[in-house]
Amino acid sequence: MLVYLRLLKESFGFAMNALRSNKLRTLLSLLGVTIGIFSIIAVLAAVDSLDKKISKDLSSLDKNTVYLLKFSFGPSDIPQWKREQFPNVKYSEYIYLKNAMTHTAELGYQIFTKSESIKYESNIVSDVNIVPVSHEFIDIQGLEFENGRFYNESEANSGAAVIVLGDDVAKSLFEGAEAIGKNVRLYGQRFTVIGVLKKEGSMFGGGNDSSAFIPVNFVRRLYGDNNPNLTNVIIFKPEKGVDMEEYKGEITQKLRNFRGLKAGEIDNFFINVFAGFLDIIDQILGSLRIGGIFISFFSFLVGGFGVANIMFVSVKERTNLIGIQKSLGAKNRFILFQFLFEAIILCVIGGAIGLLMVWAVSILLTNLLDFDFVLSMWNILIGSGLSVIVGVVSGIIPAIGASKLDPVEAIRTGM
Numbered sequence: 001m002l003v004y005l006r007l008l009k010e011s012f013g014f015a016m017n018a019l020r021s022n023k024l025r026t027l028l029s030l031l032g033v034t035i036g037i038f039s040i041i042a043v044l045a046a047v048d049s050l051d052k053k054i055s056k057d058l059s060s061l062d063k064n065t066v067y068l069l070k071f072s073f074g075p076s077d078i079p080q081w082k083r084e085q086f087p088n089v090k091y092s093e094y095i096y097l098k099n100a101m102t103h104t105a106e107l108g109y110q111i112f113t114k115s116e117s118i119k120y121e122s123n124i125v126s127d128v129n130i131v132p133v134s135h136e137f138i139d140i141q142g143l144e145f146e147n148g149r150f151y152n153e154s155e156a157n158s159g160a161a162v163i164v165l166g167d168d169v170a171k172s173l174f175e176g177a178e179a180i181g182k183n184v185r186l187y188g189q190r191f192t193v194i195g196v197l198k199k200e201g202s203m204f205g206g207g208n209d210s211s212a213f214i215p216v217n218f219v220r221r222l223y224g225d226n227n228p229n230l231t232n233v234i235i236f237k238p239e240k241g242v243d244m245e246e247y248k249g250e251i252t253q254k255l256r257n258f259r260g261l262k263a264g265e266i267d268n269f270f271i272n273v274f275a276g277f278l279d280i281i282d283q284i285l286g287s288l289r290i291g292g293i294f295i296s297f298f299s300f301l302v303g304g305f306g307v308a309n310i311m312f313v314s315v316k317e318r319t320n321l322i323g324i325q326k327s328l329g330a331k332n333r334f335i336l337f338q339f340l341f342e343a344i345i346l347c348v349i350g351g352a353i354g355l356l357m358v359w360a361v362s363i364l365l366t367n368l369l370d371f372d373f374v375l376s377m378w379n380i381l382i383g384s385g386l387s388v389i390v391g392v393v394s395g396i397i398p399a400i401g402a403s404k405l406d407p408v409e410a411i412r413t414g415m
Contacts, residue, residue, distance in 0.1 A: 025310060025313070026310060026346070028306065029303075029306035029307055029309060029310040029346075030303070030306070030307070030346060030347075030349065030350035030353070031303070031306070031350075032300070032302040032303025032304070032305070032306045032307075032350075033300070033303035033304070033306070033307060033346075033347050033350030033351060033354070033387065033390060034303070034350045034351070034353045034354040034357070035303065035354070036297075036300030036301075036302070036303045036304075036354070036386075036390075037300070037350065037351040037353075037354030037355060037358075037383050037386060037387060038354035038355075038357045038358055039292075039295070039300070040292075040293055040297075040300065040382075040383070040386065041354065041355060041358045041375070041379050041380075041382065041383045042358050042361065043288075043289065043292030043293060044289065044292075044293070044379050044382065045358060045362060045373065045374065045375050045376070045379050046292075046373070047285055047288055047289045047292070048374065048376060048379065049362075049372060049373045049374050050285065051285050052372070052374065053372065063273075063274050063275040064237075064238050064242070064244055064247075064273065064274065064275065065140065065235065065236065065237055065238075065273075065274040066235070066236040066237075066238065066247070066248070066251065066271060066272065066273055066274070067233050067234075067235055067236075067271075067272040067273075067274070068089055068097075068233065068234040068235075068236065068251060068255070068269060068270070068271055068272075069088075069089055069231060069232065069233040069234070069269070069270060069272070070083070070086035070087065070088055070089065070231070070268075070269060070270065071083070071231070071270060072270040072272060073270075073272040074272075076270070078266065082266075085268075086268045086269060086270075087268060088225075088226070088230070088231065088232045089232045089233065089234050089269065090225055090232065091109060091216075091217075091220060091225060091232075093234065093255065093258060093259075094107070094108075094109040094134070094234050096254075096258055097234060097236075097251070097254060097255065097258075100254050101236070101250065101251070101254065102250065103238055103239045103242045103247060103250075104236055104237065104238055104239065105139075105237045105238065105239050105240075106136045106139045106140050106235075106236075106237040107136060107234065107235070107236050107237070108133060108134045108135075108136035108137045108140050108234070108235045108237075109133070109134040109216050109232070109233075109234055109235070110131070110132065110133045110134070110137065110216065110232070110233050110235060111132040111133075111216055111219050111220070111230050111231070111232050111233075112230065112231040112232075112233065113130055113132060113219060113223075113229075113230050114130075114229070115127045115128055115129055115130065116128055116130050116186060116187065117186075118165075118169065118173065118184050118185070118186050118212060119184060119185040119186075120173040120174065120182065120183075120184045120185070123172065123173050123174075123175070125169050125172045125173055127210075128169055128210060128211065128212050129166075129210055129211040129212070130186075130211075130212055130214065130219075131211050131212065131213045131214070132213075132214050132215065132216040132218065132219040132220075133213060133215075133216055134156050134215075134216050135150065135151055135152055135153045135155070135156035135157075135215075136235075137150075137213070137235070138150040139237070140235055140237050143164075143197055143208070143213075144197065144198040145195055145196065145197055145198060146167065146170075146196045146197060146198045146199070147178075147179065147180050147195065147196045148164070148179075148180045148193070148194050148195030148196055149194060149195050150164055150194075150195055150213070151164070151194060151195075151213075151215055155215060156215045156216065156217065157215075157217060158215075158217065159215050159216075159217030159218040159220070159221050160215055160218070161189060161190060161191045161192065161214075161218065162191060162192050162193075162194045162214070162215065163184065163186065163191040163192070163193055163194070163212055163213065163214050164193075164194060164195035164196070164197065164212065164213040164214075165179060165184075165193060165195070165196050165197070165212050166196075166197050166207075166208045166209040166210050166211045166212065167196065167197055167198065167199035167200070167208075167209045168199075168209040168210045169209075169210060169211070169212055170193075170196045179193045179196050180193055180194065180195070180196070181193065186212070186214070187222060191214065197209075236251065244273060248271050248273070251271055252267060252271065255267075255269060300386070300390065303347075303350065303390065304390045304393060304394045305394075307343055307346055307347055307350075307390065307391065307394035307395065308343075308394040308395070308397065308398065310346070311339060311342070311343050311394065311395050311398035311399070312398045312401075314339070314342065314398070315339060315398050315401060315402045318402075319405065320411055322335055322402055322405050322407075323405065323406075323407045323408070323409070323411035323412075324407075324411060326405070326407035327407040327408075327411065332403040332404065333403065335399075335402050335403040335405075336399045336400060336402070336403035337399075338399075338402075339395060339398055339399035339402050339403075340391075340392065340395045340396060340399040342395065343391045343392070343394050343395020343396075343398070343399070344387075344388055344391030344392060344395065345391070346391065347387045347388065347390045347391035347394065348384070348387045348388065348391065350387065351383055351384060351386065351387025351390075352384075352387075354383065355375075355380060355383050355384075358375055358379075358383075359375050361373075362374065362375045
């Protein structure tokens with residue numbers, strides 16, 4: 001054991017000597033390993049951080065939350081031309097299902113509409129995501145407030161001109177001043193601010209921070225119920241422990257009866273379960289992870305070739321020394337491990353530099369994007385493990401070649 005510890009110490013000394021003696025050559029060789037580790041770990045860290053952020057943002061939603069609308073979250077066997085003829089869900093259907101559905105904890109109504117500008121005195125915030133929803137939305141999504149409250153059932157039903165602002169919108173409009181009770185202009189009318197949400201943060205902007213929530217009946221009164229530019233959705237939050245297939249079947253049966261669909265006619269609506277949407281997100285993140293690793297693999301491969309090249313050169317330069325060591329009794333495995341450890345140490349140094357670069361970039365992005373970019377211990381272990389693997393693969397052939405050198409020929413060649 002002490003022999004191998006001494007061997008490791010000597011190999012580290014040889015590796016550091018190679019770094020000092022051939023700085024440019026070593027730098028170019030290690031650059032591939034550094035870039036390869038940086039690319040792969042950066043991709044893994046970015047996808048993991050995005051996955052963590054999405055999971056955090058959606059944690060307030062039950063995975064069994066159901067969205068009823070004329071579109072499907074995923075692929076559909078129904079031809080597109082037929083899907084385009086599906087009608088929007090209506091407010092009357094929301095009222096009917098709210099009274100008719102069983103095993104339902106909450107049931108809400110939402111309209112997807114275009115972004116608008118909100119004005120307060122001389123301050124204007126553009127591209128605000130307007131979210132017209134019924135009062136149940138706060139219990140369905142679990143919104144958290146910095147100040148104020150959400151509108152109640154009476155305000156929602158009457159379509160009162162009240163508004164709840166996301167954190168970014170409130171800060172831009174009021175510049176740190178108290179927002180509650182102030183009047184802002186939207187759709188050419190005055191809205192009273194009754195609530196400001198807690199800041200959530202987002203890697204790409206958007207989300208609730210740049211949104212504004214208003215009673216859905218205000219938008220219905222403004223645009224009507226049959227506007228083709230709006231998409232309506234009914235949101236169901238079933239009770240815990242409900243059989244989802246039976247629950248979806250109940251929705252289908254009741255809505256078909258309400259719409260008067262005859263036997264044999266297809267459903268002209270889609271029932272989307274939130275868990276299915278999460279599966280789609282997981283598939284997208286998985287594809288991003290695999291694609292990023294595949295692309296990064298090529299830079300990693302180049303780095304491996306670079307280390308193998310420097311090891312062949314190192315064997316050539318130290319042929320005389322190898323012959324002397326073997327003539328003094330050094331065994332083949334001692335020579336093999338000497339060069340193999342050297343290759344591993346060189347790759348670990350390159351990998352450590354790559355991990356430090358990922359760590360520095362993660363801190364920079366966290367501060368710039370207000371997004372928690374995390375370099376996990378698992379990704380650090382992956383980076384370190386890959387560095388060792390590249391060192392073994394890149395150094396094994398030069399090391400075997402060095403261990404098989406004839407001592408007499410090696411001394412003669414090196415002279």
